[in-house]
Amino acid sequence: MPLDHTAKGxxxxxxxxxxxxxxxxxxxxxxMTDFFLQAGCNGMTILGVMGEAPKLDQGEALDISKRIIRRAGKAQIIVGVSAPGFAAMRALARGAMEAGAAGVMIAPPSTLRTDDQIVTYFRQAVEAIGDDIPWVLQDYPLLFTVQMxxxxxxxxxxxxxxCVMLKHEDWPGLEKISALRGFQADGSLRPLSILCGNGGxxxxxxxxxxxxxAMTGYAFPDMLVDLVKLSAAGERDKAHDLFDAHLPLIRYEQQFGVGLAVRKYVMMRRGIIGSDAQRRPGSALSARARTEVEYLLGRLGRTDPRARLAPAG
Structure with a gap:
């Protein structure tokens, strides 16, 4: 099904x-695809910042999109199509949608500075890919340096x-969410799905x-599923208790430069992927960093059995 403003989870x-x-x-x-969906994820977003998309050529990007879309069945797959030029953006967007993607995600280039430049860029992007494709607006000023x-x-x-969804990754950004929901309440903004990033x-x-x-990555996406459900059900204390238990590992994974290495290492330890390798250029965990991650997993395992892993080989 195509992505729309009712997307949740x-x-x-x-x-x-x-x-x-x-x-x-x-x-x-x-x-990995099977694990994410069995964990209760409503969908997947691929070829984003943590998907190492710039390291893939156009053919690889479309091939892996098709593979995941086929594997995911009815689950909604969103494909990141941000590119330096609109021709490449259009080719990947149209190809992914023809393969069965639910929508695409577009981030602003770091050269945009004024409000009018930002609005014009996204208008041109939609003209390029076609206004029949539902898309996600990625707002990540810490990385893209574009203030929206x-x-x-x-x-x-x-x-x-x-545009049916905002991927909210401003930091601090809580007041931005409140402002947008306020616009909806006063009728000046149409309904919009807001999913949040920043590693949770x-x-x-x-x-x-x-x-x-949430639209983010974390080595325990099954925890994100539980947290969103608890929060939606009004179980505030249970949601915060779960979040607090994972917060040290979430924080460690948020380090710029090595965050993906941490995430892939834990996913490898959980058996979700076979290797924590990144395509070059990429970072790798030092031996000391791996011992720190193992320590965090051990502490987390006291309260969440999902972190109780067999000793590292």
Whole structure:
């Protein structure tokens, strides 16, 4: 089904599994897809920041999109199509949608500075891919250095009906969620799904501010599923207790430069993927860092049995 503004739950950001020699690991891709969906994720977002998309050529990007879409069945798959030029963006977007994707995600280039530049860019992007494709607006100023105020987001959403979701990754960003929901309450913003990123670092309070769920990666996406469900059910203390238990590992995974290495290492330890390899250029965990991650897993295992893993080989 095509993506729309009613989307809720967890759309996990999927890394791209690689073999140690840099080739895409098809077997791990299938196993990872199965795990995410069996864990209760509503969908997956692929070829995002943590998917190492810039390291894939156009053919690889479309091939892995098709593979995951086929494997996921009825689950909604969102494909990141951000690219330096609109021709590449259009080719991947149209190809992914023809393969059965639910929608695409577009991030702003770091060159945008004024509000008008931002709005014009997304208008041109929609003209390029076609206004029949539902898309997600990625707001990640810490990485892209593009500041989108709630007012600018409202302009984009109101001007471009095919924008059905905001991937909210501002930091701090709780007041932005409240402002957007306030626009909806006063009728100046049409309905919009808001899913949150940043590794889930603020997901506990983002849900309370009106977010519909998470669109992020974490080595325990099954925990994100539980947290979103608890929060939606009004189980505030249980949601925060669960979040607090995982927070040290979430924080450790949020380190710039090595965060993906941490995530892939724990996913490998959990048996979700076969290797924690990244395609070059990429980072790797030092021996000391691995011992720190193992320590965090041991502490987490005291309260969450999912972290009780066999000793590392």
């Amino acid at each position: 967890v759309y996990v950001i999927a890394p791209t599994p690689f073999l140690p020699d840099g080739r895409i690991d098809d077997a791990s891709t299938d196993r 105020t709630p007012g600018v987001i409202r302009r984009i959403v109101q001007d471009l009906p095919s 670092l603020f997901l506990d309070f983002e849900m309370e501010r009106g977010a519909d769920g």
